[in-house]
Amino acid sequence: MHHQVDGQSVSNSKPDQSTATTVVASGDNVAGGSRMVQQQSSSTNRKNFSLGKFSTVGSPVLCRALVAFGSRELPRICEVTVGVPLDGEVRVRMLCASICPTDTEAAVATEPSGFRFPCVLGHEGAGVVESVGPGVKSVKSGDYVIPCFLPFCGRCSLCKSGKTNLCDSGKQTTRLGLMQDGSTRFRLSGSDQQVFHFLGTSTLSEFSVIHEHHLAKVSKRAPPDRVCLLSCTVPCGLGAVFNTAQVVEGSTSAVFGLSLVGLAVIEALRLSNARRIIAIDIDDEKLSIARGWGATDCVNPGNCSGELPRVIQELSNGGVDYSFDCVGTSSVSRAALDCCHSGWGLATLVGCGGSTSSQLPFDQGQALSGKAWKGSIFGGYKSRAEIPVLVERYLSGEIMLNRFQVNRISLSSFAQGFSLVREGKCTAHQVVVFHQS
Ligand SMILES: [Zn+2]
Ligand SMILES: [Zn+2]
Structure with a gap:
């Protein structure tokens, strides 16, 4: 059984083991079938969720993510565990993620580029809040959000100046691929190796933990495969x-x-x-x-x-x-x-989001x-404050987002989207739609 969310079928599952602490996220295909990423128990029960009701809350989640390893190695789809959100953090179930040239450049970069490896790629997307950490006030479970690589805290001297869209939130940690407490929420499944975050967002993952300063809360009427284009390009x-x-x-x-x-x-x-x-x-x-x-x-x-x-x-x-x-x-x-x-x-x-020398x-x-x-x-936009306004302007028909071509792909076929973006010949956005196998 599946719930329909904006035309997509979503479901989730939890191992039926009282000792199990990691929840396994499932990958659903568009036809409505489902597939376990990793079967932890033969007596696994499936539990469905609708927006605002997740069986994964409070436990680390095991899911698929696109991980870059640096040294010009091509990125791979890996199983990662995504930790619970801590102070000021939000765990987001991604619905869509669009691929930007910054992702394809980072994917084949080396450490001096400023990126740290391994890292979960992606910085454009749209998702739904699964759970929030202590102190989070701006979003709650079930809210639709657009991750933005540029934060907006509203409290630092840059934000308060009114003269710029730059913000000091996470200044010391985000560029190092870390959350603001200096640690990461991603680990490679099996090896327990820590995996870094990317541009504070890491959207090419079924789940991601993102600081609330990087999340714009948007209308639930917004189709995720369209409004994800409003997260960067x-x-x-x-x-x-x-x-x-x-x-x-x-x-x-x-x-x-x-x-x-x-x-x-x-x-x-x-x-x-x-x-x-x-x-x-x-x-x-x-x-x-x-x-x-x-x-x-x-x-x-x-x-x-x-x-x-x-x-x-x-x-x-x-x-x-x-x-x-x-x-x-x-x-x-x-x-x-x-x-x-x-x-x-x-x-x-x-x-855009990349580093340049x-x-x-x-x-x-x-x-x-x-x-x-x-x-x-970021076009001078104050991300968290102004992206929701752009979404409203799109929904009212003022901004013609539908003029942009969108090529929807599954996470498994990311390589096709990556090569089109890298070659620079493509005039369509390559959008990964999650929960497709
Ligand atoms: Zn971008
Ligand atoms: Zn700020």
């Missing part, structure tokens, strides 16, 4: 235009790189009534998609006769008012600045030209 693009650059009506913009973030930038420029939107990419297919999204001019640098910034300046009567670097290499960041109009042009560097080439003369670079992290 889409707000990074929309907010770069609305919050960081604050693009004004009738202006001219150039967008470098037509990844999913780049398309979100174009959508926001269209909503801002930009007069000219110049899309730049080396892939003609992506350029034609961008035109469908509202780009007025398309430039393939491979077909340019002159230098790219000069070509864009000629197209835009001396330079664009705004440019958006959605690629992140130093040469593109520099081109984004160079194509801006002297005196006021603003080049926004659109950042590239250096920006810059000469002092540029500083006096009146152009500027500005970094945008």
Whole structure:
């Protein structure tokens, strides 16, 4: 028997052993069947749950997660135990998780990249709160949540300044793959080896423990396989235009790189009534998609006769008012600045969750030209406070999230989604839907 939650079948089970302390999460397939990850007892009883009623509460949970081991090894699906949430923490049953380039880069990174291994990957997703630790006030069991790699505590000096979306919560621990008490909630099943967290979220797991400062509580009407896009890629693009650059009506913009973030930038420029939107990419297919999204001019640098910034300046009567670097290499960041109009042009560097070590080439003369670079992290959105508002704007039909293509895959077929994201050729979001085998 299964309960229907947003069209998905979910169930859970608990070993019928009074001595057993670990609860085994089941993986259900879309047809409604179910499969035990690990049979602990031949007399296992199945227990179902509906939202707000979980048989797993209070015990470590055994479930499947996508674990990266570093050293350029490919990530693997592993069984992990997920501990109970401690002070300020929330255990979330993930419903969906979308794969972002930051995950695929981290998956094959080495330790100096800033990530620690082994770690449970994933930082985009949507889920339901299974249980909360002591002191958690903002969410309760059964709430729908969107994990955000950027925290918002509302209490630190950054949050209280009102000038930034940066927050000090977990500053010393999150980048080390730890919860705020300095330990982890994941262990590899069998070996008892600790597994690190990833960007404070680790969404590519059937269950994850996440600090409440990283969780935006959203409407239960929100379809998880859509609103999971609002946990990184889409707000990074929309907010770069609305919050960081604050693009004004009738202006001219150039967008470098037509990844999913780049398309979100174009959508926001269209909503801002930009007069000219110049899309730049080396892939003609992506350029034609961008035109469908509202780009007025398309430039393939491979077909340019002159230098790219000069070509864009000629197209835009001396330079664009705004440019958006959605690629992140130093040469593109520099081109984004160079194509801006002297005196006021603003080049926004659109950042997602990853760490970067590239250096920006810059000469002092540029500083006096009146152009500027500005970094945008998470689109300038205060995650926990403002993502629920974006969800409402989506539900009311204002933000056209449905324009983004979504390719739904099971956790078992993550490799297919990973290679599409890594190749960068794909203009569809790869969304893992849990409880499919
Ligand atoms: Zn991301
Ligand atoms: Zn804060």
